[in-house]
Amino acid sequence: MRNSDQIWQLVDNHRPEFEALADRIWEIPEIAYTEYKSVAEHTGMLTGLGFRVKENLAGIPTAVMGEAGEGGPIIAILGEYDALPGLSQVAGIAEHKEVVAGGHGHGCGHNLLGSAAMLAATAIKDWLAATGTPGRVRYYGCPAEEGGAAKSFMVRAGEFDGVDIAITWHPAAMTRVDEAMSLANTRMDFQFTGRASHAAVAPHLGRSALDAVELMNVGVNYMREHMPADARIHYAMLDSGGIAPNVVQASAKVRYAVRSRDLRGMFALNERVKKVAEGAALMTETTVKMTVISAVSNKLGNTPLEAAMNDAMQRLGPVLFDDADRAFAADIQKTLSDEDIQSDYLRVGLPRRDDTPLCDFVVPFDAKGEPMIGSTDVADVSWVVPTVEARVATHAIGTPGHSWQIVAQGKSPAAHKGMVHAAKIMAATAVEALTDSSLIDRARADIRARTAATPYICPIPPEINPPLQPRPVI
Known part of the structure; x- marks a missing residue:
């Protein structure tokens, strides 16, 4: 059995429990630095699965890390679970309908992001134990990506010291290796x-x-x-x-x-x-x-890791959606503008297709589109650790980020399929690094070259601390 086949099976072994975790996080949307219920869910999963758990990272009570394995290189898998304000939405319908008037919602899919990241880390943990390979995997549960820059504070506090490579992903309309461009x-x-x-x-x-x-x-x-x-x-x-x-x-x-x-x-x-x-x-x-x-900083790419992730994507292929997934996605597209749909194709540099509302392909590695650039605190990790990120299809093509339509699709079977697919891509990339030491060496050389002229300086002034929020009284 090839390493990729083995790690993908180990991902599938845990699929039901992590789909359930993603749905539980969707049900309790919490915004920046208030993710007390969400981090409790993630911490409970880590503890139950046998990870060595460290809480209160960088003095942030909603940040957690779980580690497994012994010796060898350290692979970090980055997860998130914060929601956005004002995006409460009933799941599974293609019309705007709030669950709670003015409430929060997972309008960026972070309920899926954190769950897939921990699923990947769990499969890597199982693989390390089954093969006896030296190495450690860490799952980082990171709060407040939406405007709170928690990872920037975590980097400044040294929470990523000693990590050899970092891997993450983000829910998307298209499946591709991230362009590593951010503001x-x-x-x-x-x-x-x-x-x-x-x-x-x-x-x-x-x-x-x-x-x-x-x-x-x-x-x-x-x-x-x-x-x-x-x-x-x-x-x-x-x-x-x-x-x-x-x-x-x-x-x-x-x-x-x-x-x-x-x-x-x-x-x-x-x-x-x-x-x-x-x-x-x-x-x-x-x-x-x-x-x-x-x-937050601008993001740095890492060519060796991006090539390795692309290889894993090509071997795994696209997310396998079914007719029911496509029917719901088509209903969502009816709520979007033609410009919304076109923009997703422009972003990846591919001609528009109207035969499918979901991405049933992997965007070619060399495809170049029109960049539409946001910001992320993953960027600060990328300055101190070689970092790579996947984008994996979980929602209808054209769905705007930070929208009620994202929330509506956040518990769908299509979202679950994309989430598991992302876990397989991340896990396979990690196994490649654990079995080919030259990949880590080349990734380190790449980040050294990118930062030689401009060493990392944390963009947050040293006197500024995370804007922590009190634990809610129950």
Whole structure:
């Protein structure tokens, strides 16, 4: 039996329990740093399966690591389980219907992401024991990927020290090796403080913090013409100063996300945004306090690991969906625009197909499309550990990320099939590294070459700690 055949069988041996785990996490969507129920589910699984468990990684109570095996190289499998706000959705239907009004939902598929990652780690654990191969596998349960940068804090705390390679995946519309492109990203809060007054009787005595926020937003919008075309800046009002228009707002807060292709560009844009905030405060005679909430680096690829993962994908083939999967996916596509569907093909550089609503192929390794780039804290791991990521089909082609449609498909049979498929790809890639020491050597050489001129610097200032949230009272 080939190593790949053996590891794939070991994945299948645990399939039912991890499909059930994914569904349980879907039922308890928790946003950044509040994943207490989710981490308890993952910790319980790790303990029950015989992993050596370390909790409270980097001082984060919703982060966990389980290790198995002895000696040899250390393979990390990265998982996530945080949800998104405002995306509550009933599963299994192709219409927008909330479970809880205004509630949370797994709009990025992290219920699947963490479950497949632990499934892969479990199969590798079983393989190490069955073959007597020296080596250790670690499952990292990582919270707060959505804007919380937990992995960045974990890297800064040394939680990945000693790891030889890191492997992860993400639910997607297409099955492919990830392009390893992401934007460096800082999230900053700007708290403006002014002076309240009666807006009719004595408006001249007031100094409006809300005016300052609005002027800052205008100023940043004028910046957009004069920054790199692939940079991104977004903002959200956190506090508009109250609901009474006849009171000059003494306090207001806005959060900014600043993205750039690399850390150098991001830091430069950060300073420009800060200057705009200072200008807004000067114009309104208010004061401003700027606080970094989180930050992530841009992602580094690793050519040897990407080739190894592609080989595993090609040997395994595409996800095998059935007619029922395709029928539900077709219903989901009816809720999407033509542009939504086309964009997924543009992203991978392939001609559009209308004969299937699900990806029944593996995107060629050399396919080049139009990059549509977001940000991820996996990037910070990629600067200190050779890292590779798979994208595996779990939902209808064209489904926008962070949408109710993703949540609706999160417990579907198609999602389960993609999840298990991802576990097999990750596990086979890990076994290749454990049986071919030259792969790890080449992966290390690759990351050394990529970081030689620009060594890693954590983008989060040393005085900033994770924005931990209290454990809910039950």
